[in-house]
Amino acid sequence: MKLFKRILALSLCLTAVIQVMGSNDSSKEDKWYHFEYEVNAGTNIGGASPLPLPAEIRHIDSFNPNLDLQIGATITKWFGPTKKWGASLGLRFETKGMDTKAQVKDYGMEIWQDGEMLDGRWTGTVKTKYATQQLVVPITGVWRANKRLKVNAGPYLSYAFKNSFDGYVYDGYLRVGDPTGEKIEFNGDSRATYDFGSNLRKFQWGMQAGISWAAYEHLMVNANLAWGCNGIFEKSFKTISFAMYPIYLNLGFGYKF
Amino acid sequence: MEKNKDMNFIKTTVILMIATLMVSCIKEEPLNSECDIITAQLPDIVLVDNTIISNNNVEFTVRYDQPWPEYAPVFTITEGATISPSNGTVRDFTQPQTYTVTSQDGKWHKTYTVRVKRQNAPEDPKDEFIYMHYNFEHVRTLTTVGRTYDVFYEIDNEGEEEWAWATANSAYALTLQGKEPQDFPTYQANEGIDGKCAVLVTRGTGSFGASVKKPMAAGNLFMGSFDPKNALQKPLEATHFGMLFNETPISFSGFYKYKSGEEYCEPDAAGKLQPIEGKRDMFNLYAVMFEPTEEMPWLDGSNVLSESNPNIICTAIIPDRHESEEWVEFSVPFEYRPGKNIDIKKLQEGLYRLAIVMSSSENGDYFCGAIGSTLQVDQLTLVCKHDKLENQ
Numbered sequence: 001m002k003l004f005k006r007i008l009a010l011s012l013c014l015t016a017v018i019q020v021m022g023s024n025d026s027s028k029e030d031k032w033y034h035f036e037y038e039v040n041a042g043t044n045i046g047g048a049s050p051l052p053l054p055a056e057i058r059h060i061d062s063f064n065p066n067l068d069l070q071i072g073a074t075i076t077k078w079f080g081p082t083k084k085w086g087a088s089l090g091l092r093f094e095t096k097g098m099d100t101k102a103q104v105k106d107y108g109m110e111i112w113q114d115g116e117m118l119d120g121r122w123t124g125t126v127k128t129k130y131a132t133q134q135l136v137v138p139i140t141g142v143w144r145a146n147k148r149l150k151v152n153a154g155p156y157l158s159y160a161f162k163n164s165f166d167g168y169v170y171d172g173y174l175r176v177g178d179p180t181g182e183k184i185e186f187n188g189d190s191r192a193t194y195d196f197g198s199n200l201r202k203f204q205w206g207m208q209a210g211i212s213w214a215a216y217e218h219l220m221v222n223a224n225l226a227w228g229c230n231g232i233f234e235k236s237f238k239t240i241s242f243a244m245y246p247i248y249l250n251l252g253f254g255y256k257f
Numbered sequence: 258m259e260k261n262k263d264m265n266f267i268k269t270t271v272i273l274m275i276a277t278l279m280v281s282c283i284k285e286e287p288l289n290s291e292c293d294i295i296t297a298q299l300p301d302i303v304l305v306d307n308t309i310i311s312n313n314n315v316e317f318t319v320r321y322d323q324p325w326p327e328y329a330p331v332f333t334i335t336e337g338a339t340i341s342p343s344n345g346t347v348r349d350f351t352q353p354q355t356y357t358v359t360s361q362d363g364k365w366h367k368t369y370t371v372r373v374k375r376q377n378a379p380e381d382p383k384d385e386f387i388y389m390h391y392n393f394e395h396v397r398t399l400t401t402v403g404r405t406y407d408v409f410y411e412i413d414n415e416g417e418e419e420w421a422w423a424t425a426n427s428a429y430a431l432t433l434q435g436k437e438p439q440d441f442p443t444y445q446a447n448e449g450i451d452g453k454c455a456v457l458v459t460r461g462t463g464s465f466g467a468s469v470k471k472p473m474a475a476g477n478l479f480m481g482s483f484d485p486k487n488a489l490q491k492p493l494e495a496t497h498f499g500m501l502f503n504e505t506p507i508s509f510s511g512f513y514k515y516k517s518g519e520e521y522c523e524p525d526a527a528g529k530l531q532p533i534e535g536k537r538d539m540f541n542l543y544a545v546m547f548e549p550t551e552e553m554p555w556l557d558g559s560n561v562l563s564e565s566n567p568n569i570i571c572t573a574i575i576p577d578r579h580e581s582e583e584w585v586e587f588s589v590p591f592e593y594r595p596g597k598n599i600d601i602k603k604l605q606e607g608l609y610r611l612a613i614v615m616s617s618s619e620n621g622d623y624f625c626g627a628i629g630s631t632l633q634v635d636q637l638t639l640v641c642k643h644d645k646l647e648n649q
Contacts, residue, residue, distance in 0.1 A: 055287040106290050116433035118402055121290070176402050179290035179360060180367040182312050182485065184431055190469040 034083070036076040040092075040222055042252015044068035047098035048130055048232045054242040059103040061125075070094030070250060076142055086142040088152060096248055097131035106179065108239040109169060111192040119239065121179055124172010124186065130232075132200070133162040138208055138226075153209035156226060160202050165232070166195040199237035204228055204246070212254070220254035288362035289337050294369055296333040305376050305607040306501050307554055309482055315371040318501065320607060321378040326351045328373055337361025376501065376607055384643070387504055391421075391511075391613070391637040393455040396445045398438060404430035406441040409455065409478065421500055423483045428495065429474050431485075432462045442476040442617070446633070450512055450584055454635035457617040459518060459538070459626045470528030473628060475621020479614040481555060493558035493622050499610030502546065504641035505599050506611060509544040509573035510588035511637035515580050518627025530624075538627040541619040542634065543574040546591065546611045548603070558622040561614060570597045570609070584635070601644050613637060 045065045050057075072092025079085050102125070109122035140154030170191035176182045186192060210224030231243030297308050297315045306318035315332075319325070329347045334340050340358050348354050350373035359366040395418075396407040406429070409422035424443040429435060438444045446456045457476025466472050471492060481498040517538035522530035547556055547568045560566050562574075571591040579585070603609060615634055618626025 053283055055284040057283065058286060059283065105287060118431070118433060175291065179365045180292060180312075182401060182427075182431075183293070184485075186469075192465070192468065 034078045036078065036086075037257040038074045038076070038220060038254045039072070040074065040220065040252055040254030041069070041071045042222060042250050044070055044094055044096050044248045044250050046096070046246070046248030047100070048096075048228075048244040048246045050242040050244050056104050056107045056241070057102055058105050061101040061103065062099075063101075064099040066097045066099060066131075068095045068097055068248075070136075070252065072136070074138075074254070078142075084144055086144070088138070088140045088142050088154075090136075090138045090140075092136050092138070093133070094136055094250075095131065095133050096246060097129070099130075100126075100128045102126050102128075108241050109174060109194060110196070110239050111169070111174065111194055118174070118176060118192075120174045120176045120181055122169050122172060122174050124169060126167065126169050128165070128167040130165045131162075132160045132164070132232075134158045134160045134204075136226075140208065148214040150212040150214075151210075152212065152224075154207070156206055156208050158204045158206075160200065160204070163200040163202070164195075164197040165200055166193065166197055168193045196233070196237070196239065199233050199239075201230065201232060201234050204230055204232070206230075206246070210250070214256070218256050220256055222250070222252050222254055224250040226250060288360075289335055290360045290362050290365050291335045292338045292358035292360040292365050292367045293335045294332045294340075294356075294358060295335065297371070298331045299328050299373070300331055302328065307482075307497070311485075313367065313369055315369055316374065317372070318374045318376060321376045323375070325375055326373065330371060332356070334358050335360065377503075386507070387641045387643050389504075389639040389641065391639075392452065393445060393449065393635060394453050396438075399427070401427050401430040402433070404433070404435055404441075405438060406430060406435065407438045407444045409445065421480050422478055423481050423496070424478050425474065425483055425492065425496065427483065427485045428492070429460065429462070432465045432474070434460065434463045434466075442474045443478050448633070449635045451636070454633050455615075457540075457615060457632040457634070459618045459621060459628050459630040461628050467528060470524065471624060472524055472528060472530045473522075473618075473621065473624050473626060475626055475630075476617035476632060477615065477621070478634070480612045496558050497555040498545070498557060498561055498612035498614055499547065499549065499555045500612065501607050502609050502611035503604055503607060505604065505644055506544065506546055506571070506573070506591045506639055506641050508588055508590045508640045509613070509637070510586070510640070511542075512584040512586050512635045513540070513542060513578075514582065514584055514631075514633040515540050515578070516582065516631050517580055518629030518631075521625075521627045523625045524623075528624075530628075537580070538617075538630040539578060539619050540615070540617055540630070540632040542578070542587075542613075542615045542632070543572060544591070544611065544613045544639065545572045546570045546599075546609060548608060549610055555610070556612065561612070569594055570599060604644070611639075613639075 047065050070092050072090055074088050074090040076086050076088040104126050105123045107122045110117050110119045136156050136158040138156035140152040142150055142152045144150050168191045170186050173183050173185040206228040208224050208226040213221045215221050226248050228246035232246055294310055297310055299317055302323050303320045305320045309316040326349055327347050328350055329345045331344045332340055338358050338360050340356055353370045353372040356369045356371055357366050395410050398405050399408050406426040411419045411421050413419045426441045426443055429442055435441045442460050443457050445453050455478055459475045462474050479498050480500045484495045520532045521536040521538055522532050525531050547570055553568050571593040573589045573591045575587050575589055617630045617632040
């Protein structure tokens, strides 16, 4: 939360700077001329992964990042007559998700049945489905490399208004409580479901960096890598003993007014 | 079209990159954290029953003519774990001994209580007939995952606790349906003929049971042991029927009350219970004597009443079971399977097993029955004939 506040403060400062720079522009030109507006849309490819992978994860059988979408708008303020440097403030709506299947050993697990919980250590197969819908505010610095190419980098803040992280376990066994507890085997068609959705973090922040290439006068091709700096789960959530960071590549198009 | 192709190419590349990144950083396998006794042996000692290994207990039963009471058990444990005292240490088993297994990663340890029971030496009793009574007066409670349930035991002639009875209550605990002993399929109640009695009730297993296509749990009580590891996927095979038995059974008698649940159901292909119009549930209560073999060391739900099971010697089955709100007295003789009889020498050597088996839904093994069906049982008696020993 402390970090989040800092980022918020930083973003407010940046916005203020953009404002001030705009209003104090000494050139005779129309100050609005230094603003650039863009609407964009694209797809998110990536996943939420612990870095590095913890020893509990023995093998990743399958990984599907799903087709996730984003739409948004960006406003950029260019500084100085050369328009070499600028700052951007964006707002985008995006979905992120992934489906994974992995082999784990001694993996923290909570199985839910009829509102009752059985926790322990799972060894076997875990299927996970992660999906989130977020509002993201990126605040980035922009550098124009040449007439067509812009490079941007900076932090982003996000708020998740819909979150899910659930799945099921099978072909393995649960040690109830800890590794010395009762051993319950799940084989054949026996499976148990879990749902960690309510333990997902609502606010996240991270860093993003990318390029924007002007294919035509108004059409931009964008590629951005967004790297979450806090785990997708709340700190108080201990069942999964390691932090998982959202790492997504966003590819898309923009229309520049 | 071109753009789509490009997008697909980029997407595939990114997936491959991420996958490679993830796979390339799979860490070395962590050391084992479990500390289980997997097998247990008493080298050079003749045992007369299957060694029981649970999560915290090991129990051997040695033949009456074997040395007593010092043994040097040998255990196999989870890979990399250590056991203390070490394998082969000679200890006095007059009292149960404890062993501590420490995991390979050193972070976990578990204490096992290891018992050695000795088979009673055969002796000639004064009377030709022996009456074995089971009155269900004694229970102890056990707790699994915060659920407490009853475990029945008997007191033998020497005043020692004899854990003859087993139930599937420990597996029912894992469905998280019951909290108190009375919520379980099998428990002790006060309404016995004289004192307490055993109550068996067919229960639903909730969403968890449904998810593993095992939508009901019939009340059950039997002589033998229950294998909780098998309970969820192979419940029929989890019930290990049979106790060491050294007498020739003549008849099986006792008292029961029975009431079928309201709605008889059978599971459909998806494992969901479907009501069957007009059908009532029926209980089961019988005794079976058999000769275990290496391939079939015990009987289980899949073969205990099978007509073609070659190990079965004789059975005592109540022919006219019916619903009743009053206690019904029954007494049935043991009937021998064609060509089968009891060999006195084998009887002396402890080569036969006997099981009394009861269930509140006779087809409960296959998840057919009525939830709520209730069987009460009290004052069971096995009348046995004591054949004169040879060699004495």
